[in-house]
Amino acid sequence: MSAKSFMELAISQAKNNQKMTEKQQKIVEVAIEMFAEKGYASTSTSEIAKAAGVAEGTIFKHFGSKEKLLYSVILPFLVESVPVLADEFIQDVLTKPYQHFESFLTAIIKNRLDFVKRNKEIFKILVVELLNRDDLREQVISFFQQSPNQLINNIFDTFKHRGELIDLPNSTLIRTMLTQIFGYFIFRFALFPTLDWDDTIEVEHLVLVILRGIGKKE
Amino acid sequence: MSAKSFMELAISQAKNNQKMTEKQQKIVEVAIEMFAEKGYASTSTSEIAKAAGVAEGTIFKHFGSKEKLLYSVILPFLVESVPVLADEFIQDVLTKPYQHFESFLTAIIKNRLDFVKRNKEIFKILVVELLNRDDLREQVISFFQQSPNQLINNIFDTFKHRGELIDLPNSTLIRTMLTQIFGYFIFRFALFPTLDWDDTIEVEHLVLVILRGIGKKE
């Protein structure tokens, strides 16, 4: 498992995705719920089977192993967590000169906040597994470092030219941004999902904080 | 386990702490290492026994159960993670009028950064267990909300009087602070401990970010 790259797995998953039986979908659904609640390691396949109303063998017929079931849950989320950057909106930013970095940042954060909010459980599962699996962690790091390179670099270069970002390597800028955003997400969605949070305020905070960190005062 | 409050457990642990034999200490040491690396649920007591060079039974003689061993690891960390607020330094802040909130914040962050740095592994274990155990999460929340109430409230009130903090309930202020700090710690120490981080810069960033969020512009 650890040897294969993400995308290979994600692609082979994708193929199955289309053919997913009703039962298969139910299994994934239940797995997400239970993995999120008690953790992958503490959830047994027999529990999942029971809760999904299928025979235990069915899980293995379709997913091969418990671990592959985990990846069937995690990978689509991971893949979907990035490509959105290719959105029309982002293309806008690059072409319309009056768009400020702040708007861009706000949009990104709102968008990703919404995404994670809709996938709270998987996000939590991912965080725990990132903590426990060296190989997954490394693959995710290199995945995020490589995949959107071209596009993201363009965007950051653009804003640097416009004098809205301080002059540090893009990689540094990005890491600072991600630290803030994901640190916040983890705290909010994974650790303390039951506390009340006011999205408007939270987004505003995050934006300010990041702007202050890597933005240039005009 | 979930029924007992933290402090009861912590106290009963403390008693044992003093009597810890060499083997006991080795067990705790090894447990920290392995829990941090693969997670509590995926670490077996037999592995721990082997790595610690003791018989399987020895672990249970001393700690009673695997779960109690976990708490023997977590609780001292949790307890130690707060009381430092009673430091002489903090007393200083309250009495010396020229101390700014910024210095206070910087000091706190440096101090806690140092503490977590020295206890990376336990911190990681705690985070995972917080994610997986509802009861632990709730107890920690109420533990942090109650325990230092008196002292912390005084501090925040003081700075509010001095006009350095915006006029929001202390609980809100504290949560904003903690979100930033812990979100950052988790990202840095638990998720991506192998990346390079520059402490001076990071602390500065954190301070700015928080000041901007809850500080008052003079």
Next chain:
Amino acid sequence: MSAKSFMELAISQAKNNQKMTEKQQKIVEVAIEMFAEKGYASTSTSEIAKAAGVAEGTIFKHFGSKEKLLYSVILPFLVESVPVLADEFIQDVLTKPYQHFESFLTAIIKNRLDFVKRNKEIFKILVVELLNRDDLREQVISFFQQSPNQLINNIFDTFKHRGELIDLPNSTLIRTMLTQIFGYFIFRFALFPTLDWDDTIEVEHLVLVILRGIGKKE
């Protein structure tokens, strides 16, 4: 299964034999290969299905059960392993007085060597199953003791009359012969098929050895 006699099964198999579709033949082919390589018990029907390029259900549609598939492999071999004695050649021996037992023996051994050589895999499967299945073993014993009785008895009586065989019960003579021949076959084909063997020499040896054992010095 164990209750039915060989011949009943063999006959019912024979019927199917003629109707065998392409897929059925592929299944049998693959089954022979895999049973021979890893043993019947360690080969799963799903492996066979995959290797044969058919659906799992197809195997059961045609053969009913895994065990019946095994017998579909073994029985034709067993049946074919004897009747050859009804050959024209053997008829010759009985009628032509100048034929010596040595020629007869050489012919038989060459013939069976050739047969087993062409069916190495099935022979190996049969040996293993004889080792593991009491009922099969007993049925084979009685099958070989009964089936060609008439014919074989005639042959041995003939050679006894000609003074070429020592005066022991036919059953003893036959067993001595079979022990040598099959003992050799098992060693050569089942156990160490990768070693090099020189057929001419090996046959000569076997003949000498058996002649010495049950032949009469003129």
Next chain:
Amino acid sequence: MSAKSFMELAISQAKNNQKMTEKQQKIVEVAIEMFAEKGYASTSTSEIAKAAGVAEGTIFKHFGSKEKLLYSVILPFLVESVPVLADEFIQDVLTKPYQHFESFLTAIIKNRLDFVKRNKEIFKILVVELLNRDDLREQVISFFQQSPNQLINNIFDTFKHRGELIDLPNSTLIRTMLTQIFGYFIFRFALFPTLDWDDTIEVEHLVLVILRGIGKKE
């Protein structure tokens, strides 16, 4: 398993052998019985546990895996099946000029016949596993080719010098001998152990047969 050489495994087994609990011995005992009766692959560890009167876990505590239990059964047999050649008897043959190859052969065959007779079950298990496991087969071949080289070569050279053996490479002579002996053993002990066999006659036959094959007529 397949990577490690025999002797390494045999030695590590030997260590355990000395410390064998009563329960461990019972497990091995029962395993031999059941493996011999139904085959390794068709015997479940739960059956063994039940028949041995132990918990299933106990088997794995002591033997690690079902396969290692198999090797705990097979290896001592394999090792013991050779070294006997270092016997006083054999030393005798080499030093006493009046000892004929025939006596030597008779002694060897009697000795090994006795050995296999006393270990019928394990012999049968070994034969089946040799048939099903490529790696075991290869290791056994090289084990028998290497281990007693020195001694055996001396013996055969001695008899060649005395003019009692035909002038072929020792390896050829040995293989011819082994084929006869083991071919016979397999037929007798593994395949048809219920038939009646007269040891005196059988040994005599085997000796004659082999003498005829590789002995020199004076």
Next chain:
DNA sequence: AATGAATGAGACTTCATTCAT
């Protein structure tokens, strides 16, 4: 205090087989 043999529940997984399509 420490051991390690023993346990049995339960984990993940495989298997032969069935059946609706």
Next chain:
DNA sequence: CATGAATGAAGTCTCATTCAT
């Protein structure tokens, strides 16, 4: 004729825990 989703019993193995020594 052929498929492949679904099954649930059974298989191997792991685990936390106990207890006699």
